[in-house]
Amino acid sequence: MTQAFVPPTRFAVPGRIAVNEQAASEWQTATVTEIRRETPRAATFRLAVPGWPGHLPGQHLMVRLTAEDGYAAQRHYSIASAPDDSGHVELTLDHVEGGEVSGWFHTVARPGDRVEVRGPVSGFFAWPGDRPALLVGAGSGVVPLMSMIRHHRARNLAVPLRLVVSARSPQELIYARELGAETTPVFTRSAPAGATVGRMAAAHVAPLLAEQPSGGWEAYVCGSNSFAEHASRLLVTAGQPVHRIRIERFG
């Protein structure tokens, strides 16, 4: 046998979270129990999943919808709810133009409907609450980050947590009512009186990187690919180590 191979470069992937392989491979029936509008484009779908094995903030699951002719469509979605929400998970979905699965959720789904889910799948983006976390998101990229914030609050964790979140306007800021002192909002199209309008910039992340907590920040970036590229470069430029930036992109 050859020696275990360690690649010669960075991307260290600290704190790998073991995935429950059985949970990740078995479909379960989930029941829609509640639908809450968040913004004109986004709504939260609460699912009862009796056999849900639990998840960590930042993980995602797979949803499968099946048509009468047997055709099935499946998509990955980030989990919005905190792990302590026993037997339930919440998904917050944008209504994507022409979206096959999100379109069903937004235009057809009602409480009592059943879908299939499996997961949680993938542990890379998970945050178990063990280290200072700097969360950077845009649009519905805030969804897995909200799971982290909810977890932080539910467990009354002392470890530092900050969120910088970009939205087009206050009306389109998902979870606006829930965000608190840990959050710096950035508005790209229209902002409340007195606030500036513009893209996320060095000025938004530099102060957070200047207040380095003990052990440094673990950065979690989630959003569209163009946002993820932009935000991760801002972080690197401001001094965040490349190997301590985790990125979840959606295209």
Place this chain on the structure above:
Amino acid sequence: MHITRGFTGRPRVAGPGLPPGQYDAGDDWPVLSAEVTPELAPADWTFRVDGLVAEPRTWDWDEAHRLPPSAYEGAIHCVTSWSKFGVRFTGVSLDAFLDVVRPHGSATHAVAYSHTGYTTSLPLSDLTGGRAWIAWEYDGRPLAPEHGGPARLVVPHLYFWKSAKWIAGLRILDHDEPGFWEQNGYHERGNPWEEQRYSGD
């Protein structure tokens, strides 16, 4: 299987090219990578093959480009359920590199690794026989950094997380050594036609 009330799905695309559970992304080419896109110039790119081989070797950009050119035209499939048709990657067949280093008879697997440190594991048999490429052009143009440029591995018959971006090398082994996503719960082989998405599928 549970029928979802009121779900019909998109109009079905006819044709045998779409593996189960996949949809046609059309002109979109989503970017999925967990790390910061590296700034890697062609002049700084190298590709090494070592491990259980007769002659370990590192190629630089110009040396790799002197190998016989080869192209892949067809479809690619991402585990997140999009597929993309009519893609064209140009580069060099991986066979051309392996012919130089000559893997030992005991070799069964490879770990592909990136200049970022990303890793993915593959059976060696999935990398030989004209089924894998080191590619530096997409659709006739230099491969964009966010898609793995200056050069990436392309193994189009497996889910695309196997096609490591910013490819730096292959370590040839006599056993399977799970890479980044394989350690994070994904399938060891990842054949889209058998829906080998997660470990245990």
